[in-house]
Amino acid sequence: MITGELKSKIDRIWDSMWSGGISNPLSVIEQLTYLLFIKRLDELHTLRERKAARTGQPIDEPIFQSYQSKLRWSRFKETAPEQMFATVKDEVFPFIKTLGSRNGPGGGTDAEGDSTYSHHMRDAIFMMPTPRVLANVVDQLDAIDMADADTKGDLYEYMLGKIAQAGTNGQFRTPRHIIKLMVEMTAPTPNDVICDPACGTAGFLIAASEHLRRQHAEAIYKSETSRRRFNEDTFHGFDFDSTMLRIGSMNMLLHGVENPDIRYKDSLAQSVSDDGNDAERYSLILANPPFAGSLDDESTAKDLQQIVKTKKTELLFLALFLRLLQIGGRAAIIVPDGVLFGSSKAHKTLRQILVEDQKFDAVISMPSGVFKPYAGVSTAILLFTKTGPVGQSRGGTDQVWFYDMRADGFSLDDRRSPQPDKSDLPDILARWQALRAQGHDAEAERKRTEQSFLVPKAEIAGNDYDLSINRYKEVEYEAVEYDPPAVILERLAKLDAEIAEGREALEALLQ
Incomplete structure (x- = not known):
């Protein structure tokens, strides 16, 4: 850091x-x-x-x-x-x-x-x-x-923090280790078409490109066609800030992606159906969209309002992801905790769509200090797979995996000092990969008192589709035995006597 x-x-x-x-x-x-x-x-x-x-x-x-x-x-x-x-x-x-x-x-x-x-x-x-x-x-x-x-x-992280502190646009950078975790959990392949609809400086797209080079270099560069696909057809990012578009484009070029699709677009204002190339186009979405504020009805794309009637940007972005993903496409996104337990009709409707109509995979609850010093809001990573068109239920959710991230390798105060011996990220990735390889059996024996566990879909549905980990986590309380009051009073009396004796000795020295 x-x-x-x-x-x-x-x-x-x-x-x-x-x-x-x-x-x-x-x-x-x-x-x-x-x-x-x-x-x-x-x-x-x-x-x-x-x-x-x-x-x-x-x-x-x-x-x-x-x-x-x-x-x-x-x-x-x-x-x-x-x-x-x-x-x-x-x-x-x-x-x-x-x-x-x-x-x-x-x-x-x-x-x-x-x-x-x-x-x-x-x-x-x-x-x-x-x-x-x-x-x-x-x-x-x-x-x-x-x-x-x-x-x-x-450099970017600190400079973007200065922008946020100055009150201009409010951009702040998603920590690299969190981006890397999300990329490794989704494991992009050369066949993926990757999108970040609020790309900023293109951090997610860069991390995905680096993962592809590490894991699939031979496939990427085996022919001119595959190389061209990597450089021109794999990475797509939208933003409505021209400065961020320039910075994002330079960032991608510096990291060896020659001509990504980084373009101006107000993702929530422009209907996906107005741009036929974007509807159900992408196989992977990686994003940490802005989630402060709300939009007027006139400013919001009508096809998003058809999915969920709301003005809240965090819910509208979720609706957008569902519109952009192709069938079988997957997403790893960061949302504020309010999305997980909000009681409004829009909150419940969107959670129901994710759990009932799609294959909702996981909720990773992150501590509130992850985005400090730029923001102190509590957030979570959601992972899901689109299994059918919105409104046409295909489902696929059986059990949802919850993980309570308590440490990310850095202190959770404004200083964010490195603490490499305190990180849940390796455990999160290892357990997730075991789930992918072995199915739910890998976590079936985990108790609700542990950091990770599975929750059946029926239980989630019975709780108004509440996705907050605290709804399902069980806390073990240890019984603490105290000495009887008489023993404590006797101990206090003894301390009082020692204090009085010490004061008398000090007074004698001062005479």
């Missing part, structure tokens, strides 16, 4: 930009992302140069041509501030805006047109106000070792 040293470095960079005249927190993170992107391009090109030197072959897919060497971070960072400013503003920035376009430098082109990255970058603006500010920020960023991929994630 975020270290104190990294925090202080980012704070100093932030202050440099703030004092230089960039006061919008979202603009700060956007400009820093551009610079981090430029720095990473140079690092990737250097790696390809070293590989070419070892093999004696030409550089494989060079990012920079020989005549573009002055556009590299390692080159322009050594120049005077005025020259650096002119190079970055007039040459480097236009260069990164054309990456991925049909006629521009770099790869990742789309046969039918420009990549989503180049599409979103068309409106990007270089906002560094002066050569002095740029040189200062470049020097400070250069001093941060970003060889570890986790460091880049830490």
